Amino acid sequence: MRLDTYISDLLYRYDCVTVPDLGAFVTSRVSAKVHSGTDTFYPPKKIITFNEQIKTNDGLLVNYFSEVEKIPFEVGAQKIEKQVKVIKSFLAQGEVINLQDIGELKLNAEGRMLFEPSQHINYLTDAFGLSHFISNSISREVYKEEAEALEKVIPIAITPEKRNNKSYLKYAAIAVLGLAIAGTVYTNQYFNKVEQHNVAAQEEAYEQVDKKVQEATFVISNPLPVATLKLNKQTGPYHIVAGAFRVEENSVKKVQQLIDAGYKARKIGVNKYGLHEVVYDSYSDRVEALNALRNIRNTHNKEAWLLVKNLD
Numbered sequence: 001m002r003l004d005t006y007i008s009d010l011l012y013r014y015d016c017v018t019v020p021d022l023g024a025f026v027t028s029r030v031s032a033k034v035h036s037g038t039d040t041f042y043p044p045k046k047i048i049t050f051n052e053q054i055k056t057n058d059g060l061l062v063n064y065f066s067e068v069e070k071i072p073f074e075v076g077a078q079k080i081e082k083q084v085k086v087i088k089s090f091l092a093q094g095e096v097i098n099l100q101d102i103g104e105l106k107l108n109a110e111g112r113m114l115f116e117p118s119q120h121i122n123y124l125t126d127a128f129g130l131s132h133f134i135s136n137s138i139s140r141e142v143y144k145e146e147a148e149a150l151e152k153v154i155p156i157a158i159t160p161e162k163r164n165n166k167s168y169l170k171y172a173a174i175a176v177l178g179l180a181i182a183g184t185v186y187t188n189q190y191f192n193k194v195e196q197h198n199v200a201a202q203e204e205a206y207e208q209v210d211k212k213v214q215e216a217t218f219v220i221s222n223p224l225p226v227a228t229l230k231l232n233k234q235t236g237p238y239h240i241v242a243g244a245f246r247v248e249e250n251s252v253k254k255v256q257q258l259i260d261a262g263y264k265a266r267k268i269g270v271n272k273y274g275l276h277e278v279v280y281d282s283y284s285d286r287v288e289a290l291n292a293l294r295n296i297r298n299t300h301n302k303e304a305w306l307l308v309k310n311l312d
Helices: 003-011 060-069 073-092 141-151 166-216 248-260 286-299
Strands: 016-019 023-030 033-035 040-042 045-051 097-099 103-107 113-117 238-245 266-270 276-283 305-308
Touching (some): 003 016, 003 097, 016 060, 073 103, 238 248, 248 266, 276 286
Antiparallel strands (some): 033 040, 097 103, 266 276
16 A cells, blocks of 8 residues: 555645654645746745654544445554555665655664655645746836936936936925925814814714614513523534443433533544444544543543544
8 A cells, every 4th residue: 555645645634744653744835936046936835844743643644544444443543554664664774765755764874764855846825736837037228228217307317327416406495395285284184174064064963872872772671581591502623522332322321421421522422344433522623632542542532533534
């Protein structure tokens, strides 16, 4: 099997894809840029880095692999585990692991993982179809000649070559000063009129509101009590699975047991294998879900796992 194919698919949709017991491929967005030396314009893209400290199975890769291959989750986890062992054995022998369209992995002299990202694919979907291009520099000589021609007619605009001619500066200063004085006088008159109009309109509005309030004032002798409802809606595509049951009655019992233990447990339906799935809780934030999964594994159920699925 080609593990890099499934990792590549997920990098288009997620910022972090963890390979259990190996490490995580993390993407970050960089803006478009221009190379001044070659006049080349590059579109925005995702750059890939590798973090060998993140090894905990978050269920994302295993769940996607299992769904594509149409095999149970446990079988998918075992296949990926075997593939990771093969990769580690090659790395230990000094081999370079080439992950197609992702990059290359190898070990340095100290035994630490080194990653060289591939530049062949841009995983940023917003930049789909964009490629780099070269644009020649713009020559400024033509504009300089046009400016010099205009100076002969309008003495306000000056080029560096004619800054020593003080007459141009004198005419320009007089023109700018006159425009500034005229603009200031007109602006003050305009804002005074606007302010007077706003004050009159505001007073009229206050009178109308006061009149409406006096007409609508009444007293309720027996007002209805205020009812406050607090609803905790479980949403999000990240679900911490407690178990899957062939018999629905067993799934109902499991939900009640978890609720009694203080969890917001519920059933999320029947999966493609005909099993009734029970979850501890659902989350919209992936990091929050991973933290909750880690806590549940440490305190309640080591076999709990994360399901990534949008529920209808």
